[in-house]
Structure formats: structure tokens, C-alpha cells
Amino acid sequence: MGKDTIRILAIESSCDETAAAVVENGRKVLSNIISSQIALHTLYGGVVPEIASRKHIEKINQVITEALRQADMTLADMDAIAVTYGPGLVGALLVGVAEAKAISYASGKTLIGVHHIEGHISANYIENKDLEPPFLCLVVSGGHTHLVRVADYGRYEILGRTRDDAAGEAFDKVARAIGLGYPGGPKIEKASMKGNAGAIAFPRAKVADNPYDFSFSGVKSAVLNYINGCKMKNIEIIPEDIAASFQKAVVDVLVEHAMHAVQEYHAEKFAIAGGVASNSVLRESMRAACEKRGVSFYHPSPILCTDNAAMIGAAAYYEYLGGTRHGWDLNAVPNLKLGER
Numbered sequence: 001m002g003k004d005t006i007r008i009l010a011i012e013s014s015c016d017e018t019a020a021a022v023v024e025n026g027r028k029v030l031s032n033i034i035s036s037q038i039a040l041h042t043l044y045g046g047v048v049p050e051i052a053s054r055k056h057i058e059k060i061n062q063v064i065t066e067a068l069r070q071a072d073m074t075l076a077d078m079d080a081i082a083v084t085y086g087p088g089l090v091g092a093l094l095v096g097v098a099e100a101k102a103i104s105y106a107s108g109k110t111l112i113g114v115h116h117i118e119g120h121i122s123a124n125y126i127e128n129k130d131l132e133p134p135f136l137c138l139v140v141s142g143g144h145t146h147l148v149r150v151a152d153y154g155r156y157e158i159l160g161r162t163r164d165d166a167a168g169e170a171f172d173k174v175a176r177a178i179g180l181g182y183p184g185g186p187k188i189e190k191a192s193m194k195g196n197a198g199a200i201a202f203p204r205a206k207v208a209d210n211p212y213d214f215s216f217s218g219v220k221s222a223v224l225n226y227i228n229g230c231k232m233k234n235i236e237i238i239p240e241d242i243a244a245s246f247q248k249a250v251v252d253v254l255v256e257h258a259m260h261a262v263q264e265y266h267a268e269k270f271a272i273a274g275g276v277a278s279n280s281v282l283r284e285s286m287r288a289a290c291e292k293r294g295v296s297f298y299h300p301s302p303i304l305c306t307d308n309a310a311m312i313g314a315a316a317y318y319e320y321l322g323g324t325r326h327g328w329d330l331n332a333v334p335n336l337k338l339g340e341r
Contacts, residue, residue, distance in 0.1 A: 006320060009078045009103070010313030011064065013096030014088025014116050015142070016041055016052045017306065018059040022071035022078075023313025027125050031070035032303075032310040035059045042182050046172065053091035060099050067309070075107045082316030085113035085326075086336025087143070093332035101328055112316045113326045116307075117144055117338050118156070120273040122318070123300040123311035128271075131298050136267045138258050140282070141274030142168035142185075145214045145254075146338065147261055150271075153318035156339050159261055160212025167250055168276045170216040174223050174246050178239040188243045189279050195244030200226060202249040204256075212257055219249050251282050259289050271298040278302035 005024060012019040016037040022030040037055050041047045068074060083100035086093060097113070104111035121137045133153060139146040145162040165173070168185055175184030180191060202222045207213035223246050230237045262270055270290050276282060283299055290297035304311060333340075 006079045006317060007073070007077055008080045008082050008112075008313045008316050008320065009064070009067065009075070010082040010114075010309040010316055011060070011096045011100050012084045012119070012307055012309040012312045013056045013060065013092050014084045014086075015092060015307055016047045016055075017308065018056045018063050019307065019309035020060075020063040020067035021309035021313050022067055022073060023310055023317065026122075026314045026317030027129060029126055029310045029313070030073070031067045032308055033063045033067045033070065034308050035063050038183060045176060045182050047089070049089045049091055052089060053095055056092055056095035060095060064099070064103075075103065075109065078107070078109050080110040080112050080316065080320055081107070082112045082114050082312055084116045084119060084312055085330055086333035087116055088332075088334060090332050090334040093334060097330060097332050101330060105328065110320070111326045111330060112319050112324055113330050114312045114315045114319065115336055115338055115340070117146060117148075118154070118315045119311040121148065121150060121156075121271070122315035123273055123304040123308075124271045124298050125314050126304060126310060127300060128298045131269065131271065135269035135271055135298070136258070136261055136265060137271040137273055138254060138277075138286075139274045140167045140254065140272065140276035142166060142172065144274065145216070147212050147257060148338065149265060154322045154324070158338055160210060160214060160257060162214040162216060163207055164215055164217040165220060167214070167216055167254065168274070170220045170250065171276065173220050174242070177224055177227060178237070178242050180239065180243070185276055185279060188247055189281065191240045192244035192247045192281070195238065195240030195242070197244040197248040199238070199241035200245040202226075202245055204249055204253050211260055214253065214257065216250065219246065247279075247281055251279075251285050254282060255285050255289050258286065259293065262290075262293060262295055267295060269296045269298065273300060273305065275306045278305040
């Protein structure tokens with residue numbers, strides 16, 4: 001194959017998934033290996049950074065070897081090595097960055113550092129071959145809630161972000177409060193299927209100085225206050241109703257902000273990304289809202305919503321074409337802003 005085929009070995013270790021993938025031309029995934037630590041962190045009710053870092057060290061060589069094996073390729077077949085270098089847990093990021101730099105140095109392959117949120121956005125390119133910028137994208141995960149205007153490959157404008165808790169973080173905290181445990185997102189969604197979403201009127205917060213910014217600490221506090229109130233008044237607590245009502249409050253805000261942006265920016269394409277984007281209620285609500293306005297709606301499969309390396313490989317391809325190259329001074333940047341280099 002000629003130079004028109006670019007293959008990238010991608011590594012992702014920003015939180016508690018150790019992942020590696022081989023991606024061809026940004027959209028064709030030849031392998032996507034994910035080693036999850038969910039069972040381990042469930043014991044502690046959330047991710048413990050030091051344990052996550054240690055597990056990454058144990059697993060990273062294995063997932064890379066398996067990614068190359070499944071793709072039936074070697075390092076010699078790669079054009080570049082890509083890695084998430086921020087944002088995320090600094091210890092976890094450092095494991096991936098050190099690994100990628102070592103492989104790049106030993107193999108003589110180009111090194112490309114990728115922004116984690118850019119990876120989530122780029123997950124949409126893998127299964128939606130027709131999707132090209134410009135479009136709007138809502139990134140909702142455990143650590144981030146961003147409404148982003150994707151002007152071009154590698155060019156982003158953040159229209160809105162959370163002022164406090166990310167949507168996924170609020171899901172985790174509410175799940176813990178009603179006794180569902182970790183991880184909160186899937187457990188809230190499952191419980192809500194048996195609950196009444198109209199049972200409790202939880203607040204929908206608006207941020208005065210930016211209609212696209214989010215705030216989820218209020219609805220989280222409202223849930224905690226509701227539970228405490230029920231206990232004090234000896235009223236029965238129905239976890240399924242709380243889960244369904246809370247989920248609806250969060251989804252309503254996400255959809256409302258997103259459609260406001262669609263209208264103002266005359267967007268014809270809208271995408272969602274990130275771990276919370278695998279929530280079926282959010283997907284269906286967003287799909288209905290887009291259909292109503294004649295807007296094309298895109299989303300990745302659930303496996304590409306949660307942290308994975310295929311999305312990092314997709315983002316890295318367009319960074320590679322755009323001339324992004326990193327040297328041995330590449331470092332983990334836990335608070336890296338989208339659009340920074």
C-alpha cells in the first residue's frame with residue numbers, strides 16, 4: 001500500500017481504562033483493545049488514582065501487543081504512535097505518555113499527543129463515514145460536559161462547559177446517594193427504566209451569563225435534600241423514581257442547551273460523545289429534538305463512547321495530516337484545554 005494509507009497505533013490511559021488500537025486513515029479500526037478497571041474501583045465507590053496508575057503499568061504492554069496482534073501488524077507497519085496526554089489523572093496519563101515516547105523513540109515513528117476530548121469528538125468519524133466538519137458536538141462524560149463547535153478537523157470552539165460537576169460526575173454521586181453504587185451512569189439508567197420520571201420535580205439550572213454553560217451541582221444537591229427530607233418525614237424513598245426524575249432533569253438541560261446552539265449557529269449536523277452519550281434516554285431525546293428541526297444526528301456506538309484508543313487514533317490521523325508532531329518533551333497535562341497545543 002502507498003503513502004495514502006496512514007496507520008496509527010493509539011494509546012489511551014487517562015482514567016481507569018488501559019486501551020490500545022490500530023486505526024487506518026482515521027476511520028477504519030483494525031483493532032480496539034480495552035482493559036477496564038471498573039470491577040476494581042467498584043470496591044472503593046469510584047476511581048482511586050494511585051490504583052489506576054499501577055494497573056495501567058501492569059496492563060499497557062499487554063493491550064498494545066494484543067492490538068498489534070489483532071490487526072495482524074507490527075510496529076514497522078505503523079506511521080505514527082498516538083497517545084492521550086491530557087486532560088485526565090496525571091499518574092494515569094504519565095503511564096501512556098511514557099510508553100508512547102519509548103515506543104516512538106525505539107521504532108523511529110512519529111509521536112502525536114492527542115487531547116482526550118478531541119478523541120471523544122472524533123469517535124463519531126469511525127462509524128459515520130459521511131460526517132465531516134463543521135458540526136456541533138456535545139461531549140458528556142464523568143469529567144467533562146462541553147458544548148463544542150467543530151469548525152474543522154483539529155479546530156474547536158467551546159460554546160459552553162460545566163461550571164461545577166460534570167454530568168457523569170453527578171450521575172455517580174446520585175447513584176451513590178440512592179444506594180446503587182459505582183459506576184453511576186449505567187446503574188441510574190437501569191433503575192430509571194422501572195421508575196416514574198415525573199414523580200419528583202428536580203431543578204433545571206440555567207447559568208445567567210452564558211446560555212450554553214451547564215451546572216449540575218444544584219440538581220445533585222436537590223436529590224440529596226429530597227432523600228434527607230424523606231428520611232426526616234418518614235416518607236418512603238423509591239430509588240427508581242429518584243433515578244428516573246434525576247436523569248430526566250439532566251437530559252432536559254443537555255437537550256435544551258444543545259438545541260439552542262443548533263438554532264443560533266444554524267447547524268445542520270449535531271453529534272454527541274463521551275461516556276454519558278451511551279445513555280439511551282439522552283440519545284433518543286437528542287435524536288427526537290434533531291429530527292424535529294431537520295438536523296442530522298450522529299453518535300458513536302456505546303463501546304466508542306466510553307474511553308477507548310480507537311477514538312484517539314481517529315483524532316491523531318487528522319492531527320497527523322495537519323502537521324502535528326511531538327518531541328521527547330511531551331508531558332502529561334492533566335488540565336489541558338481543548339484547542340491548546
